[in-house]
Amino acid sequence: MLIRSKRGWELPESDATDERIFHSRRNLIKGLASGAVLAASMPVFGKTTENENLNYSFSVPVKNNRYKLDRELTPHKLATTYNNFYEFGSHKQISADAQKLKTHPWMITIDGLVEEKIKINAHELFKHFNFEERVYRFRCVEAWSMALPWIGFPLAELVKMAKPTSDAKYLVMRSFQDPKIASGQRQFWYPWPYLEALTVAEAKNELAFIATGVYGKPIPNQMGAPLRLVVPWKYGFKSIKSIISFTFTKIRPKTFWETIQPAEYGFWANVNPLVSHPRWSQKTERPLGKTTRIKTLLYNGYEEYVAYMYKNLVTENLFR
Ligand SMILES: Nc1nc2c(c(=O)[nH]1)N[C@H]1C(S)=C(S)[C@@H](COP(=O)(O)O)O[C@H]1N2
């Protein structure tokens, strides 16, 4: 018998398939309807005339050793070649295609329930913050995981700068939209642009991080250049890439995955090994590059930092 051996990152997830779903007619129609509504209200990401992506410079990051890892860092090669970025296709090998994204200039809007609306170029925005490096675990809902050295600044700093009004309960984030370069966005049944949200309390939590770099360098396109969210106690799909807007709202929005498959992907999506995904167990995970699985931790090991935020939310479905 011939068994072709594959390397780790080529392996299809064995006990977890993926976030892609096989669209029933109903889903297709639903997707179409919400897509049309969103398209009408979304700003389209402006085209640039630049040919080269400029590397964003960030002030020399200070190492923040407060957050400890219980595992090795994921090899750079794996983290940069095994990615989820549906704008460039619903498979993991999007790193080459993602290079088409022009990340300079990159306009960011901060609006909604704020004292004053801000429209600013990413490199100008970045000047307002002190950069640091911190290591985090990262757990995809598909049951693979990583450990990464991010560079960036706490999302709380951006919230402070934005000065949300007391009515603001949620922070809504949207990714770029440019179907000319992002082939996945021509799959019109998805509700583009990718949208995620946190409560303002979560956005102010010390762990919520905006990454502009990783492994000592500016973040590569496939990982969400020029800025992406990292919320390590939640499943990976919450950590939205290539953000163009931060909007403070009173009302909880429907997120990208919640719109597509509400029974599987909710608003909270906190990691919990005891709450299975409808199609697979969440008890264990496969660190990229490893063949043996390890136990998944409650809140991905960050319970002491985040559990207080969920104490009174007894009626909410916190773990999907
Ligand atoms: N805009 C956008 N952000 C996204 C995604 C996406 O498809 N589009 N995928 C999410 C999912 S499912 C995961 S697991 C992580 C993957 O991040 P990585 O490719 O840097 O490992 O990005 C998240 N952010």
Ligand SMILES: [Mo]
């Ligand atoms: Mo994911």
